[in-house]
Amino acid sequence: MSIINKARKIRRALHENPELGGKEWETSKRIQEELTQVGIPFKTGFAKTGVLGIIEGGQPGGTVALRADIDALPIMEKTNVPFKSKVDDIMHACGHDAHTAMLIGTGLKLQEMKDSLKGRVLLVFQPNEESSPIGGARPMMDDGVFAEYKPDVIFGQHVWPNLPVGQIGIRDKEMMGASDTISFTIKGAGGHASMPHQGKDSIVIAAEFISSLQSIVSRNTNPIESAVVTIGTINGGYRYNVIADEVQLNGTVRTYSKEVKDTVKRRMANLVKGFEIAYEVEIDFVYRDGYEATVNTPEWAQLVRNRVVHTYGKEAVPDVDASMAGEDFSRFLEEIPGAFYWLGCAKEGTGVQKPLHDPEFYFNEDALEIGINTMTDVAVSALQKLQQS
Template sequence: MQTIALDKLVEQTKEEVIAWRRHFHQHPELSFHEEKTAQYVYETLQSFGNLELSRPTKTSVMARLIGSQPGKVLAIRADMDALPIEEENTFEFASENPGVMHACGHDGHTAMLLGTAKILTSLKDEIKGEVRFLFQHAEELFPGGAEEMVQAGVMDGVDMVIGAHLWAPMKLGKVGVAYGPMMAAPDTFYITVEGKGGHAALPHDTIDSIAVAAQVVTNLQHIVSRNTDPLDNLVLSVTQFVAGTTHNVIPGSVEICGTVRSFDAELRKSVPALMERVVKGITEAHGAQYKFKYEFGYRPVINNDELTKAIEETVLEVFGEETLELMKPNMGGEDFSAYQQKAPGTYFYVGAGNKEKDIVYPHHHARFTIDENALEIGVNTFVHATFKLLD
């Protein structure tokens, strides 16, 4: 397909894609509860024609576009779930569901893939092979929707898979690609420090769970700074510390929770034992007890070089050199990695931030939003990349 012809089709769908994004933003649904979102997506896809539709899980949708000529199978994925956040934006399409908000851009991802599907269905006779559109539920909540969809067979026969994330820290007009490691494996830990509660004026009659737990938090940081190679990528963050009820009572226990992020499989496996050694040593030294639980989350997103090169070439051909940004890995997590276990895949970023419009708030913030002009860039990249990869 000629670039000019595809660009025109993308431009013609721009307002519709924006309208879809606003609909999803106004009606967000939490992970594993995307019933109305999935139904809306299904009915919209149905209106396009030329698609074989199915519901791999209760709240997901798959659409298959079989081209007129034989060829490979390309899957394109978008996530659909929202977050448990009370929205503070005041625009007219702000969330109507109390305590639920699209604060990560998934509304835009879903709209972009609908736009891509609409354009490609109109070009069925030009397509070699198959395009499989995966509208996924529950990216935000482990064990995640991607693994469920893979188990349901959405990747059977797929030769390659691509996906994109609208990225507010990146300014509008940029598309970011990364070779190799792209996003980390996000694991979660839970620690309970059990001491002996009592009167705050009589600390000698207690085992101060807060004092012990504070040392646990401090010493866990030594795992990154002193127990692992400085050249390895590892993050260990304590994000919850819950204890106590009032000013004059030393509590009997403290609950600690946090996350570990890594890329290397061997390093990842070693972390739980290193953590528990720290927790065990400190609690025993002070006569306290502990409970330790470690949950392995999504696998790291590792991009395939060949597919990444194809996305890079697409960006250069469609938008020019000023649009392309070669990115470093980041320590965020994504269950897109589940698809990469079944076929080579690459995941890229579409810049959606704009300081001039005050679109500066980070993902998962109550005032997060995107510059909607990014949607057209995302659709354009998907559409052109489809023909490059299938040809």
């Protein structure tokens, strides 16, 4: 069986049997079995289900790490593929099944050529990527995943339905945004709907508060910089003729710059104080730092770009805008130089693609070969670059 067909078989098996973050026991077991079959040594126990494969080259040199996330999402799948998820309310809607299969495939190719490699390649199978703010990258590092072999550079790839198969999205700087969460509990005073002067209507206050939150981005941050403030849930009230005494708001803040993030956080705290004084209420405010922005190291991003152009041509690397979606790979990049890039996987013949995290998300398996070849080429080229430096 070819490496591509094997990767396809693995991907489909993982897709049928998805596991949530922190519970990827069978997924981890499958990874270990595949590595064992081809003689790739590995270590386990990182963030419970994480696996580290170790490919030693035939000659000394640097250390390159390649990462794939392995967890699924709590989503009921609505596709009609023959290998549809067999687990209710759990689905690989973010392509981590493909990431895992492609890293295994990359490992197989590198193992075949290991005698010619100058250095080593680490295969990092990371759990719990979808569980911000904890994630799996930091727990893996805390558990010593790089204690014996510290990477000189690390790379990660992510399937991307906004790009067609055959294209790679890569930037020299920001790729993904910081993903923080916010919550506000507005504590007013209840009463009869016909006598609003006797209460402190938390719903009315919440409506004005949400509008004021949006002014932070439009009037307090540099318009050249990017920031998003979204309130995703509102909970409060009892019935139509009762003034709500409490309303809970939950949302997210997305930024690239630490300075912009600090500005948003500070202005939110000041806004809370102002509303408490103006409306004589109490507002509990919690800002939870999530994943930091995923920011590539320019020289390694350029290496990825150069290798893709060399293999597939300039048209394979279009200009792309950064995404405000969060990514746990940022934790690796905070400590290790490297690059994160997107692998086009759009469904051919379809106009509007279903996005990541959608119950109808579709991964075009034609991208498997490109993903494996690109990651292999990047790893080999990175080792050569390290040898020269």
